[in-house]
Amino acid sequence: MRLLLPTIALVCLCALSLGFGPPRITDSDVAVKWVTPQQFALISDLQEPSLTAAAYLMLNPATGQTIVAHNENARRAPASLTKLVTAMVALEHGELEQQLTISEQDLRVWTMVGLQVGESRSLHDLLHVLLIPSDNAAADAIARGLGGTEAVFVSWMNEWVEAAGLRNSHFTNAHGLDEEDNYTSAWDMAQIALRAESVPLLRQILSTADTVAADRRLVNTNEMLRSYRGAVGVKTGTEEQAGECLITLVERPQGDALTVVLGSTDRYADSTLLLDFFYANYSELYFELPDTPLNRYIDTNGNPHAFGLREPLTLVVPRWKMGTVSMVRRLSNPTASPSPDVPVGTLEIYLAGQPLLEVPLYAR
Template sequence: MKKIICFLICVCSIMQSVCVFAEGETAADLGINAKAVILVEESSGNVLYEDNPDERLPIASVTKIMTMLLIMEAVDDGKITLDDMVSVSENAMSYGGSTMFLETGEQLTVNDMLKGIAVASANDGCVAMAEYLAGSESAFVDMMNDKARELGMENTHFMNTNGLDEDDHYSSARDVSIMSRELIKHKTIFNYTSIWMDTLRGGKFQLANTNKLIRFYDGANGLKTGSTSKALCCLSASAKRNDMQLIAVVLGAPTSAQRFSSAKALLDYGFANYSVNTQITAGDKIQDVKVEKGVDDEVSVVAADTFSTLIKKGGEDNITTEIIMNEVIYAPLEAGDKVGTMKISRDGQTVAEIDLITAGSVEKKGIGLIIKDFLRTIFYGGRTVAQNDSV
């Protein structure tokens, strides 16, 4: 279930814009050299640092984050499987630049196509998958733009699946962070974006990740590089340490080395200055509660969601919780039925309300059991009947 994150400096309501936490830090202070950057905490999307985050810029192969997102949605929705065979068209084969050297008529699995796209930044693989999912590349690009609008990416427009320079193809650092967050909700994607080296075609084709942070940065698990003469050097870098997942987006760095050093500087800033405290985890047992008219007298109640706080290191996290259960809980109950709420407050202000749900089901008593319980109450005062007793 979705994690709920709140921050020390400001609490974001559902409709409120994201919050920015860096105070007094400049790009020069952090050693950043790029046209636009943003550092985001993944679960909530709150911003820890930004510089020029909304300028519309070419993003090169960082575009493939959206391509991979639509592929992963199709997989997780059951529309396709990772073992499906994808046939390569002449159109897909014709694409140059970074490729996985697909041949017309060749067939590879969705799994192998994802490897090629995520690790080798395969332009031809993007087109092959677009045609497989949507029937044509142009139809798939329409899906990309529809998804961008759905996610609220206000400064993004796609013209192709792979990020090759084309007029009216652009995004922004903020929008890239939005689609990056959406992609990594599909945890299987890390099986591809975290690969350093691998092979395809039975070991005949070598893959090496274009994202050098995967090998050289502790906790790095993605996400996608990009570079063209127009976009310069770009990167959406993700890394996780101590339950905190960060996304650092760098657009328009002059050199490849500077995009990696800028991303590293952003991630270092986040990990050095913030930490995550998990207050409750989905599935944690809260208590047992009495059930009326059920074949079982009690049922366990657990938290439906995870609640964490991200605080400035050295700061205080004054969290209090209040359990509010339904006054009477009647059978029948299904696992997952809401029976209460955990109200979580900081400094007296409510920052989250977590549903409390039943861990299991409880059937309603039949008439026979109800009569038996009634008679037991009359003759035995409700005490448990011994095996040699009768009613």
């Protein structure tokens, strides 16, 4: 018996030393999310392309969600991308059938289509000449004809970008030729392009590969309209300081994308690389909250109210992260008398556990 006591004590000591100690996380405490071979292949391929552009941006035109960006807020010379603002301001201050006469002053800059002194054209025709072959003299004729002087028209342009909240854009002329204090950014130009594309007439002009206007055949300088599937706009620009510039809008069943490249040495190759990267690696997710019990609340009087998004939402996510999207409905104002214009809460969308977007929820 005396011999057994040390043995029993040793066994007890060993038992006490097992399974006890400082708390720590083990595999059994954590839900493991395995990466599938397909996801791993997508992760390996998800390398942003290398571009020649000094600044560039790609975004979802429906939501403004940035997909790829580099120096997107850097101030750069705008070249003929300026003409998008010229067109927007012209529509605010002129009438489409208004006749404008070409002056000798307008021809101080190059005319791509051979505009002549004394020639009278409607603003409608001059907008086609301005945006399709990117005629500089048309820009000056519009500015002088509507503003009285180019300086007045340019002041309208700067008022327009300021009202739009574009802090990295300032213009000194209507055509975009290099001048000191004439600048924009990739981000600003994306917003300008989206606004221009929202105007039916400008969208139609910017999507036209070639046409006849002002008694001339006009060929669009934007080669993407002829070479990239789904391209529907928007504008080219080239100057010594600006380099090659291009904004491209592509619409496909798989999703839409807007790209801006500034200061490029090969704008078409750069834009194609961005767009190919998007269509190879990203997908759209469609969000809509139907009228189900999950999308209703009970007010303090016991009455039910359905809630949802004002309109369906489309987001772009990397394909390998598609399975990591989650959302939380957070009600902050479950009122008994909801107003159609006052949110009752927010829908929080998460990607791989990180906040992606918040959108307001409205009672139906």
